[in-house]
Amino acid sequence: MQILNSAAPYNLFGLEDQSYEKAKFVVLPVPYDSTMSYGSGSRDGPDAIIRASRHIELYSEELGFSPADAGIYTLEQLEPDVSGPEAMVKRIAREVSIIIDDGKVPLLLGGEHTVALGAVMAIANAGDDFSVLHFDAHSDSREEFMNSKYSHACVMARIRDMCKSTYSVGVRSIDEQGYSKYSKDILYMKDMRSMSDKMIAESISKHVKKNVYITIDLDVLDPSEMPSVGTPEPGGMRYTSLINILSGVLKGRKLIGADISELAPIPGIRAPDYLAAKLAYELVGMATLGTRK
Template identity: 55%
Template structure:
């Protein structure tokens, strides 16, 4: 029996879960941060984002659009495998693979950025025609770091193993060799100054295929707006800039999966948690609900 006056459910946006079969988007919270190299704390990210998301409006005045969650299903939190980042990646890959095979769009909430690896591998094994669009202050392009090929500094190296089209945006922290090797697949922050959000979105659209897997490290944002990350880097994007870029890209591309990661909450300081929840809300609006965009074809597989 349902209570007559309950608090919002502990789901993304606090909506009652629909039947799994009726869901289009499946939210997978992954409270894992054992692959970080500096400050940990991102394991608290999923809880903080979901908690904030239960206390916001589900109407976008920007789009004149209200969502009701009838096609968003939030799963229980995925138990971390503390054996190794490789084993955790395999666990994420298995869960995400099931969601893809059920013809739904996975939305992962991290956790440190390494949670993206298993997700991208799951897509790489099923789709042969998609791009990984990566927002991050860091290039994450090291083959190996601190003895692991699956830590959060190696995300894009592993993504390139499984996807031939990867594009990073907002990068302002990279090692010299990486800049030389991968520079063509990176829109550096230094080059975004002076570009409008529309110009940036157009550039991304040219560099990516129709199907997009989106991986957002929240440290792509400026630490003044997003201080709650493990490895902050100055000169980041503004929230509005990132939202406008996503609106431009997602009005045309088909979003097949996504993850938002690296929120490392600061006790008692909830503004960044709400920022992350709002960013997810707007991304879903732009990709799936906006009247501006053509209906997504998330179910057609690229096999």
């Protein structure tokens, strides 16, 4: 019997006939949020993004093609390792290493921002020369937080242990020590407010190598558009600016991996979930653009 009008399959963007072999992008949902210090709930982020994403129109009128044609495969959700954040980071790194070895681009759906560490660990182990471009309201530069070096507040400190080329964008919350130590690798929100999106993209481009890993903590966005985060800092970026800037930076660059983290869905408020899903789709589209011709 043929079933008519069936719902889209449960995978990122609700794609029919997924094939791992043919996919350029492999999605790894990581429902993990054990080190959160304020609001929790980002373990529900991957599911909310996937559910929202099944309603996205696959054709992009902006790009003039369907980014899904690049081939996107969604893996099963990665089971959390509850023995501690370091073990979880290593578990993520093992999975991401497999994706990279297969010649594909990993796209992680958090979960808390710590998931980025596993992805960067795998990429660093693969030995490529690359930069980490970091969008976040917070600098995440603490050496240790709440007795853990793997807290969400230490993400960039740990990433700097693995990758020397990093650049943080949209920061509007940093401790004094981090401010004096890391400001040369940070574009602060206070300075971005007087810059056009094009200027911001050009400024970022000076700090980012050809191969780029992009980590997006959704709290980089203004809470008016993105209230569903653990620590909503006021005065953030607009969604359209983020898209313009990503588009500018990715021209002539190769996206070697990305994560979209920290979505803690609020029941009944769908717009932030949909925003996160659309951001994932735009990112795939922009990353595909350079490799299509």
